[in-house]
Amino acid sequence: MSDKPNNSGNGKEQEDSKEQETSSSGEPAETSGDAVPAEGEYDGKAEAEPPAAVPAPDRDGERFPDLERPPTKSAGKGMYAALVATVGVAAFFAGLSVPVLNQDPVTMSDLDQALLFLEDKIDNLSDDLQKIEDTMLTDPNAPAPQSQPTITADDDPVLGNVDAPVTMIEFSDFQCPFCARFYSETLPLIKDNFIDTGLVKMVYRDFPLQSIHPNAIPAAVASECADEQGAYWEYHDILFENVSVWGPMEIPGAVEQFKAYAADLGLDTETFSDCLDTGKYVTEVTGDYADGVAYGVTGTPAFFLGSEQTGYFPISGARPYPEFQFAIEQILGAISQ
Numbered sequence: 001m002s003d004k005p006n007n008s009g010n011g012k013e014q015e016d017s018k019e020q021e022t023s024s025s026g027e028p029a030e031t032s033g034d035a036v037p038a039e040g041e042y043d044g045k046a047e048a049e050p051p052a053a054v055p056a057p058d059r060d061g062e063r064f065p066d067l068e069r070p071p072t073k074s075a076g077k078g079m080y081a082a083l084v085a086t087v088g089v090a091a092f093f094a095g096l097s098v099p100v101l102n103q104d105p106v107t108m109s110d111l112d113q114a115l116l117f118l119e120d121k122i123d124n125l126s127d128d129l130q131k132i133e134d135t136m137l138t139d140p141n142a143p144a145p146q147s148q149p150t151i152t153a154d155d156d157p158v159l160g161n162v163d164a165p166v167t168m169i170e171f172s173d174f175q176c177p178f179c180a181r182f183y184s185e186t187l188p189l190i191k192d193n194f195i196d197t198g199l200v201k202m203v204y205r206d207f208p209l210q211s212i213h214p215n216a217i218p219a220a221v222a223s224e225c226a227d228e229q230g231a232y233w234e235y236h237d238i239l240f241e242n243v244s245v246w247g248p249m250e251i252p253g254a255v256e257q258f259k260a261y262a263a264d265l266g267l268d269t270e271t272f273s274d275c276l277d278t279g280k281y282v283t284e285v286t287g288d289y290a291d292g293v294a295y296g297v298t299g300t301p302a303f304f305l306g307s308e309q310t311g312y313f314p315i316s317g318a319r320p321y322p323e324f325q326f327a328i329e330q331i332l333g334a335i336s337q
Contacts, residue, residue, distance in 0.1 A: 061317035175213035223283035
């Protein structure tokens with residue numbers, strides 16, 4: 001996006017609905033597990049407790065159903081063998097066929113036979129994995145574990161002071177209800193206390209979960225077209241505040257709605273329409289997505305907080321404000337030392 005002006009304007013805040021869904025199966029459903037407690041029902045964590053460093057499957061976010069998280073920095077080749085084990089076990093269960101379990105009714109004898117069959121398979125698999133690990137420890141040509149790539153803000157839109165000491169990179173999806181929750185509930189507090197005070201700058205990067213949100217990529221491209229005219233954050237806010245309008249539409253209707261929002265902001269509608277209709281920034285959007293995958297992002301929203309000096313700390317899901325506050329304050333403390 002180097003041909004677009006750098007828009008560092010401040011976004012406006014908006015209270016929004018608290019819709020919940022999960023995409024672990026690819027279908028909308030009620031969220032279970034570690035849902036963010038409602039106000040007055042917080043889960044007992046002290047505000048000073050550090051947030052979890054590893055994104056969890058059900059931490060109030062949406063996961064791409066077919067996306068596996070790539071390996072990050074490994075403690076050694078044993079970790080690689082563990083990864084092989086995980087894949088091997090998954091493949092084993094996917095192909096497991098125990099004839100006796102297809103009988104009706106299933107007797108205790110049937111279950112005993114199935115258990116013996118399963119134990120034998122696991123023993124054989126363990127032997128195979130031990131051979132793999134032994135080979136990796138002695139073979140200098142064995143593949144090395146993949147390391148975590150350097151996390152960057154790319155050239156994506158910045159909210160706040162571009163020279164702020166802490167950077168908060170958000171990978172998000174405009175059609176994701178958890179992303180809308182973060183926008184309406186948590187971002188206003190981060191903005192008031194850290195962005196507007198010059199301590200944090202926020203970078204928005206696209207991670208559209210197209211398989212469950214058909215309008216996510218067109219919305220992301222539309223936001224890039226608005227950025228081209230210096231109105232990224234205003235358009236960002238309109239999309240989140242009106243997702244209940246354009247989200248359920250068929251793609252052609254949503255595209256027309258995106259053009260209407262551009263007109264509402266006083267943008268050059270002819271230029272905007274041409275940008276959107278030609279998919280001018282599809283490559284930019286998919287590039288963000290590819291970077292997110294490389295960084296280990298498997299769902300939205302996902303955040304990386306830090307700086308080049310301290311490195312980046314991951315937070316997964318629409319977590320409560322105290323978790324962001326703690327992480328930011330820890331990073332600021334590390335920078336000041």
